[in-house]
Amino acid sequence: TRSTRPQRLLRAVQQKAIKGDPQSVISAIDYFCRHSEWAMNVGDEKGSILDSVVCEVCPTTALELGTYCGYSTVRIARLLPPGTKLITLEFNPAFAAVARQVIEYAGLQNKVCLVEGASGDLIPKMCQMFGIKTFDFVFIDHWKDRYLPDIKLLEECQLLRKGSILLADNVICPGTPEYLEYVRNSPHYESKYFKSHLEYTKVEDGLEKSVFLG
Numbered sequence: 408t409r410s411t412r413p414q415r416l417l418r419a420v421q422q423k424a425i426k427g428d429p430q431s432v433i434s435a436i437d438y439f440c441r442h443s444e445w446a447m448n449v450g451d452e453k454g455s456i457l458d459s460v461v462c463e464v465c466p467t468t469a470l471e472l473g474t475y476c477g478y479s480t481v482r483i484a485r486l487l488p489p490g491t492k493l494i495t496l497e498f499n500p501a502f503a504a505v506a507r508q509v510i511e512y513a514g515l516q517n518k519v520c521l522v523e524g525a526s527g528d529l530i531p532k533m534c535q536m537f538g539i540k541t542f543d544f545v546f547i548d549h550w551k552d553r554y555l556p557d558i559k560l561l562e563e564c565q566l567l568r569k570g571s572i573l574l575a576d577n578v579i580c581p582g583t584p585e586y587l588e589y590v591r592n593s594p595h596y597e598s599k600y601f602k603s604h605l606e607y608t609k610v611e612d613g614l615e616k617s618v619f620l621g
């Protein structure tokens with residue numbers, strides 16, 4: 408049977424990247440998506456903004472909603488100091504299976520915990536599963552209609568603290584209007600838009616960075 412696009416992306420990593428070298432994994436995926444097949448990774452342009460926010464926050468606890476093939480997982484985990492953990496949630500088992508191999512190829516499996524399941528079910532279990540009290544950083548990149556309900560759930564579960572940083576992908580394309588309206592108008596958040604482009608295209612997109620004020 409035909410391979411899937413995530414499987415072809417993984418093959419490109421295995422053929423072009425150097426095992427244990429996260430930057431070569433990132434470059435191999437970007438090359439594949441520009442020259443072979445577009446895929447919905449955050450990409451190199453928005454990825455640089457992601458990198459700068461992660462470096463600024465220096466999170467000790469980080470959460471990613473939406474792993475896909477593990478591209479942003481590798482981007483984030485490669486910047487985390489030893490002893491810190493990135494928890495990444497993926498609903499789609501086929502995506503998760505590819506992501507595990509991409510993360511392992513980059514040599515970052517000890518910094519990442521990939522959990523398969525629905526974010527709405529898993530977020531309330533973060534404390535009991537990982538002993539996490541609060542997240543310093545959350546990268547939001549899953550179903551666009553789940554952004555708002557899931558940050559409200561993070562608030563309810565008291566998984567955010569004064570100064571927790573949320574960084575949301577695709578706030579323009581495909582778009583997350585209810586989420587944007589909420590974080591831009593809520594007294595509990597200070598929000599800032601980073602204008603960019605949809606991965607590997609000239610279409611406008613951007614990242615919204617929101618600080619939880621408590």
Ligand SMILES: O=C(NCCCCCn1ccnc1)c1cc(-c2ccc(F)cc2)cc(O)c1O
Nearest residue numbers: 447472473474496497498548549550577580581
């Ligand atoms: O849908 C996206 N991501 C979610 C994937 C499924 C998440 C499953 N999951 C994981 C955890 N809980 C649920 C996405 C889409 C696009 C896009 C843009 C333009 C276009 F024409 C087609 C597509 C670009 C992105 O950057 C995206 O992130």
Ligand SMILES: [Mg+2]
Nearest residue numbers: 449548576577
């Ligand atoms: Mg995205």
